[in-house]
Each structure stands twice: as C-alpha cells, then as structure tokens.
Amino acid sequence: MTDIYLSDERATDPEIAAVNAALSAAGADPADPVVILETDRLYTSGTARRRQRRHFLLPALHALQNTAGWISPGGVNYVAEMLGVPPAEIFGVASFYDLLHTEAPDHLDDVFHVCVDSPCRIEGANDLADRLRAEGKHVHLGPCLGQCERAPALFVQGCGGRPDYVPADSAATGATAKAATGATTAQASDSATTQAPDSASTKASTEQPFLLPQAPNKSLRLLRRIGVVDPCSLDSYIAHGGYTALHRAAEIGAEAVLESVAASGLSGRGGAAFPTGVKWRAVAAESAQPEQSEQPKRSKQSKHVVANCDESEPGTFKDRIVMQHDPFALIESMTIAALSTGATQGWIYIRGEYPLATTRLQNAIKSARAAGLLGTNIADTQHQFDIVVRRGAGAYICGEETALFNSLEGFRGEPRNKPPFPTTHGLFGEPTAINNPETLLNVIDIVNEGADAYRSRGTERSPGTKLFCVSGRIGHAGLYETPFGITLGELIDLAGGVTGSGQLQAVLMGGAAGSFVGPDSLGLPLTLEDTRAAGTTLGSGVVMVFDTSVDMTDVVVRIAEFFRHESCGQCVPCRVGAVRQHETLVQMQHRGRLSPQRRALIDDMAEVMADASICGLGHTAASAVRSALSLGLISQAPISPGLISQASIS
Amino acid sequence: MSTTDTSDVTTDITTDTSDVTSEATTETSDVAETITETAVTITIDGRSVAVPEGATIGAACNAAGVNTPTLCWAENLTPVNVCRVCVVELEGSRALVPSCSRIAEQGMVIHTDTERVRHSRRMVLEFLGSSVDLSQTSDLHHWMDIYDADCDRYSEDDHDAKRVDEPVKIQDELYIRDYSKCVLCYKCVEACGDDAQHTFAIAVSGRGFDARISTEFDASLPDSACVYCGNCVAVCPTGALQFKTEYDLRQAEQWRPEDQTVTRTVCSYCGVGCNLELHVQDERIVKVTSPSDHSVTSGHLCIKGRFGWQYVHG
Ligand SMILES: Cc1cc2nc3c(=O)[nH]c(=O)nc-3n(C[C@H](O)[C@H](O)[C@H](O)COP(=O)(O)O)c2cc1C
Ligand code: SF4
Ligand code: SF4
Ligand code: SF4
Ligand code: FES
Ligand code: FES
Numbered sequence: 036m037t038d039i040y041l042s043d044e045r046a047t048d049p050e051i052a053a054v055n056a057a058l059s060a061a062g063a064d065p066a067d068p069v070v071i072l073e074t075d076r077l078y079t080s081g082t083a084r085r086r087q088r089r090h091f092l093l094p095a096l097h098a099l100q101n102t103a104g105w106i107s108p109g110g111v112n113y114v115a116e117m118l119g120v121p122p123a124e125i126f127g128v129a130s131f132y133d134l135l136h137t138e139a140p141d142h143l144d145d146v147f148h149v150c151v152d153s154p155c156r157i158e159g160a161n162d163l164a165d166r167l168r169a170e171g172k173h174v175h176l177g178p179c180l181g182q183c184e185r186a187p188a189l190f191v192q193g194c195g196g197r198p199d200y201v202p203a204d205s206a207a208t209g210a211t212a213k214a215a216t217g218a219t220t221a222q223a224s225d226s227a228t229t230q231a232p233d234s235a236s237t238k239a240s241t242e243q244p245f246l247l248p249q250a251p252n253k254s255l256r257l258l259r260r261i262g263v264v265d266p267c268s269l270d271s272y273i274a275h276g277g278y279t280a281l282h283r284a285a286e287i288g289a290e291a292v293l294e295s296v297a298a299s300g301l302s303g304r305g306g307a308a309f310p311t312g313v314k315w316r317a318v319a320a321e322s323a324q325p326e327q328s329e330q331p332k333r334s335k336q337s338k339h340v341v342a343n344c345d346e347s348e349p350g351t352f353k354d355r356i357v358m359q360h361d362p363f364a365l366i367e368s369m370t371i372a373a374l375s376t377g378a379t380q381g382w383i384y385i386r387g388e389y390p391l392a393t394t395r396l397q398n399a400i401k402s403a404r405a406a407g408l409l410g411t412n413i414a415d416t417q418h419q420f421d422i423v424v425r426r427g428a429g430a431y432i433c434g435e436e437t438a439l440f441n442s443l444e445g446f447r448g449e450p451r452n453k454p455p456f457p458t459t460h461g462l463f464g465e466p467t468a469i470n471n472p473e474t475l476l477n478v479i480d481i482v483n484e485g486a487d488a489y490r491s492r493g494t495e496r497s498p499g500t501k502l503f504c505v506s507g508r509i510g511h512a513g514l515y516e517t518p519f520g521i522t523l524g525e526l527i528d529l530a531g532g533v534t535g536s537g538q539l540q541a542v543l544m545g546g547a548a549g550s551f552v553g554p555d556s557l558g559l560p561l562t563l564e565d566t567r568a569a570g571t572t573l574g575s576g577v578v579m580v581f582d583t584s585v586d587m588t589d590v591v592v593r594i595a596e597f598f599r600h601e602s603c604g605q606c607v608p609c610r611v612g613a614v615r616q617h618e619t620l621v622q623m624q625h626r627g628r629l630s631p632q633r634r635a636l637i638d639d640m641a642e643v644m645a646d647a648s649i650c651g652l653g654h655t656a657a658s659a660v661r662s663a664l665s666l667g668l669i670s671q672a673p674i675s676p677g678l679i680s681q682a683s684i685s
Numbered sequence: 686m687s688t689t690d691t692s693d694v695t696t697d698i699t700t701d702t703s704d705v706t707s708e709a710t711t712e713t714s715d716v717a718e719t720i721t722e723t724a725v726t727i728t729i730d731g732r733s734v735a736v737p738e739g740a741t742i743g744a745a746c747n748a749a750g751v752n753t754p755t756l757c758w759a760e761n762l763t764p765v766n767v768c769r770v771c772v773v774e775l776e777g778s779r780a781l782v783p784s785c786s787r788i789a790e791q792g793m794v795i796h797t798d799t800e801r802v803r804h805s806r807r808m809v810l811e812f813l814g815s816s817v818d819l820s821q822t823s824d825l826h827h828w829m830d831i832y833d834a835d836c837d838r839y840s841e842d843d844h845d846a847k848r849v850d851e852p853v854k855i856q857d858e859l860y861i862r863d864y865s866k867c868v869l870c871y872k873c874v875e876a877c878g879d880d881a882q883h884t885f886a887i888a889v890s891g892r893g894f895d896a897r898i899s900t901e902f903d904a905s906l907p908d909s910a911c912v913y914c915g916n917c918v919a920v921c922p923t924g925a926l927q928f929k930t931e932y933d934l935r936q937a938e939q940w941r942p943e944d945q946t947v948t949r950t951v952c953s954y955c956g957v958g959c960n961l962e963l964h965v966q967d968e969r970i971v972k973v974t975s976p977s978d979h980s981v982t983s984g985h986l987c988i989k990g991r992f993g994w995q996y997v998h999g
Contacts, residue, residue: 124888447889452766452787599893610896611813642808646781
C-alpha cells in the first residue's frame with residue numbers, strides 16, 4: 036500500500052476500530068488513500084505536511100494508548116499505513132510523551148497519576164500514592180496536573196477504552212475543607228468531572244464542591260460568569276451577556292478591534308507578557324492568499340488562531356477553571372481574534388490531563404457551530420472560521436508556542452529556533468496568532484466596553500485584571516482575580532493568610548520557571564513593571580506560598596528534577612545542564628551543604644542555560660534555584676533521608 | 686546571584702523580534718557602497734564583512750577569517766541548530782544566537798570572543814564531554830583546549846555524573862552503532878530522512894537526557910527500514926556510527942589513518958556517476974566516502990557504492 040517499510044506486527048481489531056474512530060472524529064476519512072510526501076522537521080513544508088495528514092498522528096496515538104494501554108508495534112504499523120508516517124518517526128513521537136507508553140504494560144487497568152510538585156507534595160502526595168497502591172491501583176508519580184488548589188492532585192488515565200477522569204475528592208484534604216464561606220458553589224450542571232469523551236453532560240458520582248474562593252462581586256471581570264453560567268448551554272451563555280462582543284466586533288470591523296486591543300495595553304498572560312495588539316496586527320498584515328514564491332512550500336494558504344491551553348507550568352490552574360466553567364467565552368474570544376486577524380482556522384491545544392475542559396470545549400464548539408457562530412458567515416459576516424480541539428499527551432514543553440505547533444502537526448514537541456516567529460511562520464509554517472486563554476478572555480471586555488474603560492482597572496503599564504493561582508500553605512487556595520497592583524501581602528490576606536506555622540518563609544512567583552521571593556516582598560505590587568524591577572516575575576500568575584515549616588531544599592530539588600524531566604533534549608545546554616543542575620542539588624541535599632566550588636558550578640550552568648539554550652525552558656531552568664540560593668532558603672544542615680525526593684524520573 | 690534576568694528571559698520568549706536593530710553602524714557604511722544590492726554587511730569582532738543575502742552569521746565569520754566550532758552543522762544538511770557550540774553574541778539580543786543557522790541581517794553587530802561566548806562554548810563542550818565519549822570526535826578537542834574545558838568537574842568522590850551508557854550495537858557486518866558516543870546532532874536522522882535518503886529508518890526517540898537515535902521500538906537494523914546506504918555513517922561526527930571495518934580495526938588497535946591513502950574514483954555500479962573516495966590501509970579498502978561538495982552526491986551514496994567494495998575482497 037505504501038512505500039513505507041513495516042514489520043510483521045499487525046494491529047488488533049479494537050486498535051483498528053479505535054484509530055478509525057479517532058481519525059473520523061478528527062476529520063480524517065480512514066478510507067482516504069495515504070499520500071506520502073516529504074516530511075520536514077523545520078517550518079518550511081507546512082502545507083505538504085498537512086496534505087499528508089500527519090497532524091492526525093496525536094489523536095491516533097491517544098486512541099491506541101487508550102485501547103491497549105500502550106503504543107504497540109502493530110498499532111504503529113496501522114497508523115503508519117493510515118497517515119503515511121514512517122514507523123521510526125511515530126515511535127519517536129510516541130516516546131516523547133508521558134501519557135503514551137512504548138513498552139507493553141503488564142496490566143490493562145487505569146493509571147492513577149499523582150502530582151508530586153510542591154503544593155501537592157507538601158499536602159501529602161506521597162501518602163495519597165501509598166494509599167492508592169494499597170488499594171491495588173497502578174500509580175504514576177508525575178508533574179503538576181493543573182489542580183494545585185485541590186492538592187494533592189490526581190488524574191486517572193483510562194485504559195481498555197475507558198475514559199480519562201479526575202475524581203472529585205482525590206485528597207484527604209479535599210478542597211471542601213478549605214473552601215471559604217460564601218464562596219461560589221457549582222451549579223448542578225458543573226458537577227460532572229468524569230466525562231465520557233463525547234457526552235458533555237454526563238453526570239458522574241464525582242463532584243467539585245466549590246469553584247471560586249472569592250464571593251461573586253463586581254470586581255470580577257474574567258471570572259464573572261464562573262459558577263453562574265451553565266457551561267454546557269449556549270443559551271445560558273448568551274443570557275449572561277455572551278456573544279455581545281463578537282457581534283460588536285463584527286459591527287465595528289477588524290481595524291477597530293485591532294486598535295482597541297492595542298490601545299488597551301493588553302499583554303500576554305501565558306508568561307511572556309508580549310503585547311497582544313502587536314501580535315494580532317502582525318498576523319493581520321500577513322497575506323492569507325498563496326504568495327507567488329519560488330519556494331512553493333512557503334506559500335501562505337491560511338492563517339490560524341491557536342489557544343495555548345497546555346497549562347503545565349507547576350502551580351497554574353487558571354485556564355482549566357475558565358475552560359471548564361465558561362467554555363463559550365474562550366470560543367467567542369478566539370472568534371474575535373479570527374475576525375480581526377483574518378484567520379480562518381482555529382485550534383485549541385489542551386493538555387491531555389484536562390478531560391472535563393476538553394469535553395466542555397468540544398460541546399461549546401458544536402453548539403456555536405449549530406448557531407452559526409462558527410463555520411461560514413459567522414455572526415452574519417463574510418468571515419469563515421472554525422475550531423478544532425487537539426489534546427496534548429503529557430509534556431510541559433508543548434506549552435512553548437513553537438513546540439506546540441510541532442506537537443500539533445504530529446512531530447516531536449521540540450521548540451523551533453526563532454526567528455522566524457509564529458506571526459509569519461507558525462502552525463504549518465503559516466501566520467499564526469497564538470495566545471493564552473486568559474489573554475483572549477480580556478478581549479471580550481475590551482471590545483464590549485472599549486479600551487479606556489478597560490484601562491480604568493490596573494495600572495498604567497499593567498492595565499486590566501489578573502488571574503492569580505494561589506496555592507500551597509494558604510487559607511483558601513484557589514483562583515483569584517484582582518486588578519493589577521494588589522500587593523503580594525494583600526493577595527495572601529485575601530486568600531486567607533499563611534497556614535502551617537502561620538509564618539511566611541517564601542513565595543514562588545510565576546511557577547517553576549519563575550523565582551522565589553521572601554517575606555520582605557509582601558509590599559510588592561503585583562504588576563509587570565514592579566515584579567520585573569524586583570527581579571522576579573508574574574509569569575503565568577502563580578503565587579505558591581510556603582510557611583516556615585516547609586523544607587525548601589526539598590522544594591528546590593523537586594523544581595530541578597522537574598526541569599530535568601521536562602527538557603525536550605534537543606539542545607545541549609538544557610539537555611545536559613538540567614541533569615547536572617539536579618545532580619548537584621541532590622548531592623547538596625545528601626551532604627547538607629554546598630561547597631563554594633559547587634555553588635560556582637551552579638552559576639556556571641545557569642549562565643549557559645540562560646544564554647545558549649534554544650527556548651524559554653532552558654532559559655529559565657535555573658532561575659528558581661538561583662533565587663532560592665540567594666535568599667538563603669536552602670538549608671545547610673543534613674536532612675533526614677525520608678524527605679529526599681521520591682518522584683520518579685522515568 | 687540575583688534573579689534579575691528572569692522576567693527578561695521570559696519576555697524573550699516571544700519578544701525578540703525587535704531585538705535586532707537593523708540600522709547599519711557608521712563604520713560599515715563605507716564598505717556597503719562597494720558591494721552589490723543583494724549583499725548585507727555585518728560587523729564581526731569590529732570588522733565589517735559583506736555576505737550575500739541569506740548567508741548565515743557563520744558564513745560571515747568564515748568570510749571574516751574567524752573560526753567557529755560547529756558540531757551539528759554540515760554543509761550538505763539543513764541546519765538543526767541544536768548543539769549550541771557555535772553561539773555568538775549579537776548586540777541587542779538577550780540570548781546568544783547560533784551562528785550556523787542565524788541569517789545575517791544588515792547592520793548586525795557580532796562578537797565571537799567575549800566572555801559570554803567563551804563561557805557558553807566552554808560549558809557546552811564540558812556538558813558533552815561529561816556525558817558522552819568524545820574520544821573519536823577529533824575537531825572538538827582543539828576547541829576544548831582553547832576554552833579550557835574541564836569535563837571532569839561534574840563528578841565528585843562519591844558521585845559520578847550521569848553518562849549516556851549504551852552497549853555497542855553490532856547487528857550486521859556493515860556498520861556499528863555506539864550511542865555512548867552520540868551527541869544527538871541529528872545529522873544521521875537528517876541524512877536518512879529529508880536531506881538525502883528519504884528512508885526514515887531512524888529518528889530521535891525519548892525525551893531529555895534519555896533521548897536516543899532509534900529505529901521503531903529499537904528494532905535491529907536488519908529488521909528495520911534501513912537500506913544500508915551508509916549515509917548516516919558518513920555524516921556522523923563522533924564515531925557513534927562507524928563502518929564495521931573501521932570498528933574492527935580500532936578494536937584491534939590497528940586503525941591507522943596516517944597510513945591510509947585515499948583514491949578518488951567514479952562508482953561503476955550504475956550510470957549516475959557518484960564520486961567515491963576509497964580509503965586504503967595495508968592494501969585493503971577500509972572505508973568508502975564521497976566528497977560532500979560533489980554536485981551529484983553531496984556526500985551521499987547508496988549501498989552499492991558504499992559497501993559494494995566488500996565484494997572486491999571476496
Ligand atoms: C517551557 C514553556 C512552557 C510554556 N507553557 C505555556 C502554557 O502552558 N500556556 C501558555 O499560554 N503559554 C505557555 N508558554 C508561553 C508561550 O510560548 C507563548 O508565549 C504564549 O502562549 C503566548 O500567548 P500570550 O501572548 O497570550 O501569553 C510557555 C513557554 C515556555 C518556554
Ligand atoms: S532549552 Fe530545553 S526544552 Fe528548550 S529546546 Fe533546548 S532542550 Fe528543548
Ligand atoms: S544506512 Fe542509510 S537507510 Fe540505513 S539508517 Fe543509515 S541513512 Fe538510513
Ligand atoms: S549517531 Fe552520530 S550523527 Fe547520529 S545524532 Fe549521534 S552523533 Fe549525530
Ligand atoms: S497539581 Fe500538584 S502542583 Fe499543580
Ligand atoms: S553548529 Fe550551530 S548549533 Fe550546532
């Protein structure tokens with residue numbers, strides 16, 4: 036059938052059925068003949084790749100994993116035939132992801148993923164894992180699951196065709212216990228956290244007892260519909276003001292929207308704080324027509340809007356809450372982005388550990404399409420736009436925008452060298468506006484009320500409100516929204532103050548890629564400019580609180596382990612540097628001290644990672660470690676072996 | 686050390702479009718007048734150099750007579766810019782840039798010998814030397830001396846720095862794979878795939894430090910798509926991929942490149958006209974290469990040209 040060399044192994048009937056179903060659901064006709072064209076791991080062959088259907092690879096691999104508990108050789112051969120991707124490359128892709136296994140399992144049971152990142156480890160992740168093991172469950176210890184407010188977190192990966200799900204009360208210290216009185220509670224329709232992949236309204240025995248620790252109030256902008264609107268109902272969304280912004284955008288036109296977004300001063304909430312207006316303007320300026328070019332591969336066929344819903348920065352869970360409880364808002368704001376940039380194709384790349392959010396978004400897309408709000412002539416304009424949802428498979432690096440493109444296209448999630456930038460060479464090598472969901476959500480208010488009203492909140496250089504993911508030793512862990520400019524101390528008070536010993540030891544700002552600040556930073560206004568001036572970052576909005584009883588050495592060693600585990604391995608500074616950094620810190624933990632030579636070595640390694648790595652993962656892999664060292668957070672005394680990191684580095 | 690660079694670095698993720706100021710510096714303007722429209726002029730270590738549009742900073746360095754170490758770059762392969770040993774300082778850019786792939790833009794000001802550049806190159810070399818066997822990667826040793834790389838400082842008395850430790854794969858009589866020497870330069874993958882062979886028998890698998898070059902499920906080469914063109918062996922800079930003849934001679938401590946003669950000939954198996962270089966030691970052909978600048982082959986061959994000589998010896 037193809038000129039691809041296949042071994043003798045053949046897929047089982049259930050594997051074939053699952054792959055066919057996944058391909059159909061993703062829009063590929065399983066009966067379509069396979070076209071084999073050149074592949075290219077660089078950006079140059081975008082359209083060729085797409086023709087070749089390679090971007091269906093990840094959905095096909097998810098189907099295999101879910102059916103057989105691994106990516107079997109027979110399954111790989113079948114996918115190779117269907118998509119025209121060589122088996123060695125499929126193996127290379129599958130072995131990249133934590134949720135895909137390339138070794139035969141010894142069971143067909145569901146796998147219980149327990150988070151061992153800091154908020155979860157200090158709230159008893161290891162005990163939870165022990166308890167599950169004692170129940171005979173198959174446990175996998177891994178990085179942040181995006182549920183840090185309900186630490187210790189758990190995600191169950193279904194096998195044998197069973198769906199993935201998140202149990203409501205994974206923890207002994209369930210979120211219920213910590214919920215603030217007066218907090219928003221979920222409506223009946225919010226209660227489903229277990230979802231079969233195609234039924235958005237399935238009610239399961241699992242309940243999420245509360246949504247937001249902040250009582251509903253007028254200052255909530257991005258979160259105002261959370262817990263109020265029915266996330267499964269377009270009518271409910273419209274009844275709560277939904278889609279007025281899209282209609283207004285259609286009325287005032289692309290140019291006016293671009294102007295408002297630029298005038299609003301909105302900057303990216305995914306961590307890099309890049310001005311959204313500049314990004315959209317650049318994409319809008321690109322031609323959507325095929326260019327006359329000597330290199331036909333570079334001709335531009337379409338423009339894309341991508342929502343980066345990979346949310347894997349340890350301590351971050353804001354996008355999950357928004358997507359689960361207000362999914363139409365993301366769809367509406369992506370549509371506004373498409374209208375103003377001239378993009379026709381929308382993509383949601385969502386981390387694989389978010390089954391409920393995935394289902395709710397798919398449902399929202401379906402409803403919007405049925406109502407003429409996606410598809411052709413959206414909102415009675417000439418514009419055409421539709422959205423596809425794709426699931427990641429367990430890789431922090433796939434949140435880096437160019438790694439995300441490669442992953443979505445069916446390649447290994449390895450970041451690309453920049454330049455060229457996504458605005459000209461993004462998904463499939465075509466002009467792409469990629470944004471974080473929180474960034475996109477802001478556009479609804481900007482269009483509805485105008486840039487001036489938007490700027491009335493926040494500060495001059497950080498206009499608007501910000502979502503803060505508050506976790507760790509804090510009274511009411513959860514998602515908070517305040518105008519930029521609240522101080523760190525005020526935010527901690529708002530969240531119920533420091534628990535544990537009651538004495539603050541440190542706060543990790545911005546997640547593993549951010550840095551620690553000490554108690555002397557409580558007066559720090561949380562704005563882009565003030566955090567930058569203070570040598571720290573807001574990053575993705577992580578505020579992780581540690582009281583004086585927490586062993587910070589353990590926390591820091593775990594951060595180093597996280598980077599070691601998540602490095603894509605492409606470039607030498609990060610691939611080797613992340614390992615050497617972790618080794619050095621583990622040694623320090625065993626010895627209880629860090630010699631001056633070792634300390635100098637850490638700085639030497641940090642410099643090359645920050646200076647010579649390809650992407651932001653390597654650039655920031657040492658920043659939390661160094662900040663902990665300079666704040667003196669790391670104990671210089673030997674610690675008990677029981678506390679030494681137990682997370683697996685598989 | 687403070688953490689002042691964190692926010693800068695995160696901003697860098699998407700913002701460095703504007704990093705490079707493209708105004709030509711005044712020193713370079715006189716040179717610019719003498720060159721054609723399609724040339725760009727950049728400054729390297731204080732000297733201005735004109736290169737054709739589309740040329741890399743690395744090419745400009747060569748034109749300026751500045752030597753640059755490279756490992757993952759090759760003239761006959763698409764740059765993957767992963768090893769980072771070639772980094773240089775570009776004024777206005779927060780991070781260093783890979784000279785092998787970054788396209789020269791009018792007015793760029795480049796420094797190749799600053800403390801930052803030396804530090805990063807040194808660390809990349811140390812990282813590689815501390816994790817894989819570089820004994821047969823000859824080019825790098827010279828640079829290790831220049832940058833004073835100390836690959837042993839990562840181990841301590843009671844702790845060995847983790848290395849890539851893999852048994853040598855000997856699965857046929859044509860070539861061996863010793864991934865404990867592999868620096869993950871991606872050259873073999875490119876040669877087997879897009880850039881030459883289009884066989885796609887091997888790919889990068891795994892992630893992070895555990896990333897390895899592999900066939901699907903690590904199948905042995907005879908059970909894989911491999912057609913034994915040997916193009917991967919030809920581009921491998923480390924000896925991780927090695928002709929079996931060479932490997933056997935090295936094992937027997939009889940590999941003597943200094944005693945080898947190289948004869949150019951044209952392959953007689955078909956009419957394409959591939960140039961061959963026969964490496965002869967003790968009157969036996971010990972390996973066959975092809976000049977990478979040759980217009981027909983760009984250094985790439987098929988099984989007949991690469992291994993057909995084995996029949997010469999019967
Ligand atoms: C290692 C790494 C992980 C990232 N993860 C995410 C993520 O999960 N979500 C996200 O929105 N941005 C993430 N980013 C930032 C993206 O590359 C990109 O800047 C962002 O999606 C742009 O959207 P924005 O301008 O709306 O922030 C990550 C960056 C790096 C380097
Ligand atoms: S910095 Fe790390 S994650 Fe980024 S490309 Fe390099 S190895 Fe991969
Ligand atoms: S010998 Fe040729 S076909 Fe085989 S792995 Fe090497 S490049 Fe690929
Ligand atoms: S085997 Fe050789 S060519 Fe292939 S990646 Fe390793 S060092 Fe590079
Ligand atoms: S879910 Fe455990 S730290 Fe985020
Ligand atoms: S030679 Fe430039 S990155 Fe490898």
